[in-house]
Amino acid sequence: MNKIKGIIFDYGGTLDTAGCHWGQMLWHAYQRQQIPVTYQQFRDAYVYGERTLGRNPIIKPDFTFHRTLSTKIRLEMENLCVNGAWDADEEVFKAKHKAVLDDLYAEVQRITSHSVDVLTKLSEHYPMVLVSNFYGNIACVLKEFGFDKFFPQIIESAQVGIRKPDPRIFELGVEKLAGLRAEEVMVVGDSFYKDILPAQKAGCHTAWFKGEGWTKETYDESIPDMVITDLADLLKIIEA
Numbered sequence: 001m002n003k004i005k006g007i008i009f010d011y012g013g014t015l016d017t018a019g020c021h022w023g024q025m026l027w028h029a030y031q032r033q034q035i036p037v038t039y040q041q042f043r044d045a046y047v048y049g050e051r052t053l054g055r056n057p058i059i060k061p062d063f064t065f066h067r068t069l070s071t072k073i074r075l076e077m078e079n080l081c082v083n084g085a086w087d088a089d090e091e092v093f094k095a096k097h098k099a100v101l102d103d104l105y106a107e108v109q110r111i112t113s114h115s116v117d118v119l120t121k122l123s124e125h126y127p128m129v130l131v132s133n134f135y136g137n138i139a140c141v142l143k144e145f146g147f148d149k150f151f152p153q154i155i156e157s158a159q160v161g162i163r164k165p166d167p168r169i170f171e172l173g174v175e176k177l178a179g180l181r182a183e184e185v186m187v188v189g190d191s192f193y194k195d196i197l198p199a200q201k202a203g204c205h206t207a208w209f210k211g212e213g214w215t216k217e218t219y220d221e222s223i224p225d226m227v228i229t230d231l232a233d234l235l236k237i238i239e240a
Contacts, residue, residue, distance in 0.1 A: 027039065207225060
């Protein structure tokens, strides 16, 4: 692997959940807070919520992550009730919505705090760019968790009109690392399909943040340059 001179980070699933797919993060919180639905019922509601947010401008640019997460959970829970998977009255609905929201937000605060510590060390050696499929409010979210100081340049799908797994979004990220070539850049992401494979097509090195995925699909771990299970594993590239 040639010497790395710049890093492109994914956001969701990478910096905020330690490699765990957001669907699984939500499901675990539902379980901890004893929402009486099956895994398949939850998965259906999660997919409904994501498609609804993707098709409609519900999330506004000034939405914090806390507000975004609250909206996602509400959409899911409303769908569960409408489809008869969950028979919750208004009082129970509000209480469980708050319980899941508080549970997850505390977990994200813990994980992002660790991510900030790692990025602080990496930023002493590398310029960094964020490339993310997001809702148009990523700048607000980065500021909320203290990531904004690391990413003066952001490539957000909702703003540029290109979504992963299109390799062009990573080419835009490389362009923001002024003066660097793709082969001098490492892309860090949790999605093999949306991060690792297209980043390689763009000519970048890759570090796969391997965590709990949304499917049981397995991947050839010899494809990425690095496989990490903790963001701190990236500090090895400084030594290299």
